[in-house]
Amino acid sequence: MSIAPPRFESVEIPEAATRSEDYLWTLNFGPQHPATHTTLRLVLKLEGERVVDALPEMGYLHSGFEKIGEHLTYNQYVTVTDRMNYISPMANNVAWHHAVETLLGIELTPRCKVIRTIIAELARISDHLLCNGAVGLDTGAFTFFLYAFYQREVIYDIFETLCGARFTNSYTRVGGLSQDMTPLVIEKIRSFVKTFPKTIDDMERLLTRNRIFVDRTKGVGVLSTEEAISRGATGPVARASGVTRDLRRDEPYLAYADYDFQICCASAGDCYARYLVRMQEMRESLKIVAQALENIPEGPINVGIDQRTALPTKQQVYSTIEGTISHFELSMSNRGFEVPCEESYAAIEAPNGELGFYLAGDGNETAYRARCRPPSVLHYALFPHLIRGHTLSDVVAVLGSLNIIAAELDR
Amino acid sequence: MPSTPPSVDDVLAALAEQFGDLPSSVFRGQTRVVVPESASHEVLSFLKERGFDLLVDISCVDYLDYRESPMEMAACAGHRYGLVYLLASTATNQRLTIRVFVDDPEPTVRSVVSLWKAANWLEREVWDLFGIRFAGHPDLRRLVMPEEFTAHPLRKDYPLQGRGERHNFPVITRHES
Numbered sequence: 001m002s003i004a005p006p007r008f009e010s011v012e013i014p015e016a017a018t019r020s021e022d023y024l025w026t027l028n029f030g031p032q033h034p035a036t037h038t039t040l041r042l043v044l045k046l047e048g049e050r051v052v053d054a055l056p057e058m059g060y061l062h063s064g065f066e067k068i069g070e071h072l073t074y075n076q077y078v079t080v081t082d083r084m085n086y087i088s089p090m091a092n093n094v095a096w097h098h099a100v101e102t103l104l105g106i107e108l109t110p111r112c113k114v115i116r117t118i119i120a121e122l123a124r125i126s127d128h129l130l131c132n133g134a135v136g137l138d139t140g141a142f143t144f145f146l147y148a149f150y151q152r153e154v155i156y157d158i159f160e161t162l163c164g165a166r167f168t169n170s171y172t173r174v175g176g177l178s179q180d181m182t183p184l185v186i187e188k189i190r191s192f193v194k195t196f197p198k199t200i201d202d203m204e205r206l207l208t209r210n211r212i213f214v215d216r217t218k219g220v221g222v223l224s225t226e227e228a229i230s231r232g233a234t235g236p237v238a239r240a241s242g243v244t245r246d247l248r249r250d251e252p253y254l255a256y257a258d259y260d261f262q263i264c265c266a267s268a269g270d271c272y273a274r275y276l277v278r279m280q281e282m283r284e285s286l287k288i289v290a291q292a293l294e295n296i297p298e299g300p301i302n303v304g305i306d307q308r309t310a311l312p313t314k315q316q317v318y319s320t321i322e323g324t325i326s327h328f329e330l331s332m333s334n335r336g337f338e339v340p341c342e343e344s345y346a347a348i349e350a351p352n353g354e355l356g357f358y359l360a361g362d363g364n365e366t367a368y369r370a371r372c373r374p375p376s377v378l379h380y381a382l383f384p385h386l387i388r389g390h391t392l393s394d395v396v397a398v399l400g401s402l403n404i405i406a407a408e409l410d411r
Numbered sequence: 412m413p414s415t416p417p418s419v420d421d422v423l424a425a426l427a428e429q430f431g432d433l434p435s436s437v438f439r440g441q442t443r444v445v446v447p448e449s450a451s452h453e454v455l456s457f458l459k460e461r462g463f464d465l466l467v468d469i470s471c472v473d474y475l476d477y478r479e480s481p482m483e484m485a486a487c488a489g490h491r492y493g494l495v496y497l498l499a500s501t502a503t504n505q506r507l508t509i510r511v512f513v514d515d516p517e518p519t520v521r522s523v524v525s526l527w528k529a530a531n532w533l534e535r536e537v538w539d540l541f542g543i544r545f546a547g548h549p550d551l552r553r554l555v556m557p558e559e560f561t562a563h564p565l566r567k568d569y570p571l572q573g574r575g576e577r578h579n580f581p582v583i584t585r586h587e588s
Contacts, residue, residue: 059555066540067564071571102439229464229501232529243501245465250504343472344439345497345508358495360472368477371470373497381532410555 024052027392031060035138035396038406040380042395049391054384058377058409065411069370073336074100074174077370082168084372085408087130088123088351089169090159095348097172098253099357102346104339106175106307110297113255115181118189118292119162119171120254120348121285125196126155127351127403128236128278128285135275135400136207139216144206151199158188174337175309176302186293193290200282208279217271221386221398224269231385232378235353237402240277241269247349254348259291271401309337336365345373352376352403376409419505422461430454443508451511452521458498459526463507466527467497469534471541475567492518492543513543522548540565 029042041057065084069077074097081096082089094116101108108116133148156166162185163171163178171178207213223233228241238245246263248256264280266273302310305326316323329335339361347356353375360369379402386398419442426433426444430453435444446454472493490512498507511520522545523530534545535554542563545551553560560576562569 059553059557062555064564067571105439227528230528232466232527232533245501245504342438343443343495344441345468345495345506347467354467356468356497358468358470358497360477362477369470369472371468371472371495373468373470377532377536378529381529 023047029395031057035399037134037400038404038409040404040406040409042383042399044392044395046392049393051387051390051392051395054387054395056380056383058380058406061406061410063411066370066372069367069372071366073365074339074367077367078172079168079170081372082170083407084374084411085127085350085352085355085376085405086167087403087405088127089167090119090123090171091127091348091350092355093169093172094120094123094254095350095355096357097174098348099344099346099359100174103342103344103359103361104174104307104309104337106303106309108175108254109300109303110255111299112176112301112303114292114296115177115301116172117255117259118181118289118296119159121288121292122155122158122189122192124285124351125282125289126152128282129155131351131400131403132203132275132278134403135217135271135397136213138396138400139213141207141210141213144203147199147203147206151196154192154196158185158192161185161188173302173310175307176300180301181296186296189289189293193286193293196286197283200279200286204279208276214272216394217275217397217401218268220271220390220394221401222268222270223382223386225267227385228269231382233353233382234375234378235349235351236264236274236277236281237353237375237379237382239264240266240273242267247347247354251347253346255292256288259288261285261288271397274401339363339365343369347373350375352405352408353379372411374408374411376404376406380404380409419507422458422463422505422507425461426454426457429457441506441508443510445510445512448511448513448520451509452523452526455496455498455509455523456526458507458509462500462502463498463505465499465501466523466529466533467499467506468495469497469523469530469537470495471537471543471565473541473565473567490514492541494520494537494543496523517544518542519544519546521546524548539563542566 025046027044027046029044031039031041039060043055044051045053065080068080078093078096081092084092129148129152133145136144159169160166163169223241225242228238228243242265244263244265249263261284264277264284266277305312305322308326311330312323312326317327341361341363343360345356345358347354355375356373358371359367362368387395423435430450433444433446435442474491474493492513494511496509513520522534532554534548535552537543538545538551539553539556540563562574
C-alpha cells in the first residue's frame with residue numbers, strides 16, 4: 001500500500017542523504033487516542049519533547065453529509081445535522097432550519113423564536129461545559145470534568161422532557177418546532193437557571209486560579225488578532241484573540257435583539273483566554289435563558305397554513321378545508337412545499353463559532369446543494385500554527401481549547 | 412428571517428469603477444457578484460483591501476442537472492461549476508458573496524491562500540469533493556477523502572452510493588502494518 005508521505009510546510013527537504021530533519025522524531029497522535037476525544041490524527045515532528053511541526057489529518061469520520069443533504073428533504077436532513085456537532089445538536093438543528101427558512105423567506109412566530117433562542121443557549125452551555133471540562137480533564141483536573149458533566153446531564157434531561165430525545169434531538173422543523181414547550185420543561189429550565197450559577201462558581205474556584213492549570217494553559221497556543229481573522233477563526237476562539245465578532249449581536253437572528261447580554265472577549269489569545277471566554281459565555285447564555293424564559297409569548301409555534309411549510313394542527317385539519325389541503329399536500333411525496341430556485345447563506349453563532357449553511361434550492365423539496373460551513377475545519381487548520389514550539393504535553397491543551405468535533409470536522 | 416445586513420452599494424460602486432460592470436443580484440438581503448475567472452484573484456484582493464477581511468467560506472455548486480440555469484444572471488447560464496466565496500467584514504459586519512463560474516475539462520481558478528490563510532483547507536476541500544484545481548495553492552491534497560480515492564464525490568454525476576471504490580481499498584494485515 002502506498003501512502004503519500006506527509007509534507008511539512010516549514011521544513012525544506014534537500015535531496016542530500018543526511019537531513020537535519022532525520023534527527024526529528026515522528027509521532028503519530030491518533031486517530032484513536034483518548035486525548036483527541038474523537039477520531040482525528042496528528043503527525044507530530046518532535047525534537048526531544050518540543051513540537052517542531054504538526055500535520056493535522058482529517059477524514060476518518062467522513063460520512064458524506066453534504067451529499068446526503070442533496071437527497072433528503074429539508075425536514076429529514078435535520079436528523080443528519082444532529083450528528084454533525086453532537087455536543088450541541090440543538091444548535092445545529094436551529095442553524096439548519098434557520099438557513100432553510102432564510103431560503104424560503106419564512107418569518108417565524110414569536111413563540112418559536114423565543115423557544116429556539118432558549119434551546120440554542122442551553123446547547124451553548126452544554127457545549128462549553130464539555131469543552132472546558134475536557135480541557136480540564138486533559139490537563140489533569142478530573143474533578144472539574146465531573147462537575148461539568150453532571151450539569152450536562154441536567155441539560156440532557158431538559159431536552160428529553162422537551163422532545164423525547166436526549167442526544168440527537170431533531171427538534172426543529174421548517175417553520176416551527178416538533179413540539180411545544182410544556183410547563184414541566186419550563187419548570188426544569190427555571191430550576192437549572194437557579195442552580196447552575198453555583199456550579200459555575202464551583203468550577204471557577206476549582207480551576208481558574210489553579211496553579212497547575214494556569215501554568216499549562218497560559219501563553220500556550222497564542223493566536224494573534226490578525227492571524228485569527230486571516231485564518232478564519234470564529235466563535236470563542238476568535239473572541240479570545242480579540243476579534244469582537246458575535247453573530248448574536250452583529251446579525252441578530254431569532255429573538256436575540258430583545259435580550260441584554262454581553263459579548264465576552266479576551267485579548268491574550270492563548271488557551272487560558274479561550275477557557276475564560278467560554279466560562280464567561282456560559283454566564284451570559286444563562287442570562288439570556290433567564291430573560292427569555294420569563295417572557296415566552298403565547299401563540300402557535302408553527303407558521304400558519306398560508307406559508308404551507310409546517311404541518312397544521314389536528315384541529316385545523318379536521319375543521320377547515322385549508323388545513324386538510326395543507327396537511328395532504330405536505331404529506332404527499334410529489335408535493336411538499338415550494339422552494340425558490342435561488343441560493344442563500346445563513347449562519348448562526350453556534351457554540352463553536354459561525355455555523356452556516358449555503359443552500360441552493362431548485363424548486364424541489366430536497367436541497368440542490370447543502371453546504372455546511374463548519375467552524376471545526378478552520379479551527380483544526382489553526383493547529384500547526386498554534387502548537388509550533390510548544391511541548392508534546394501542550395498538544396492536548398491546545399487541541400482541547402479549540403474544541404474540535406470530528407463529526408463536524410469531517411461531515 | 413434574519414435582519415437585512417447593511418447595504419454594500421459603495422463597495423459595489425468601487426468595484427465597478429475598477430473592474431467594469433460585474434453582474435450582481437440581491438436575494439434575501441444578500442448581495443452576490445459574479446466575477447469572471449480571470450479576474451477573481453484581483454477582485455478578491457481588492458475586496459480584502461476594502462475591508463472584507465474575513466473569508467467565511469469557499470464552496471462550490473455543480474450545476475450539471477440544475478433545472479434552471481443559475482438564476483442570478485443569464486450571462487452565466489450553462490456553466491457547470493459555480494464557486495462561492497463568502498466574505499465578511501469584521502469591522503462593519505457586511506457580507507458579500509462572490510461567484511466564480513468555471514467549466515470542464517480543466518476547471519481551474521487562482522488560489523487565494525496568499526490573501527487569506529483560511530483558504531488553504533477550504534480550497535483543499537473543494538478540490539477534493541469537486542475536482543476544481545486552485546492554481547498557486549501550496550499544498551493541494553485531498554482533505555476528507557483518502558489519498559487513493561479517484562473520484563470527486565460531490566459532483567452531480569457521482570452517485571449517492573458510490574462506484575465501489577471502497578471495495579478496492581487496500582487491506583493491511585497485522586503483520587504488514
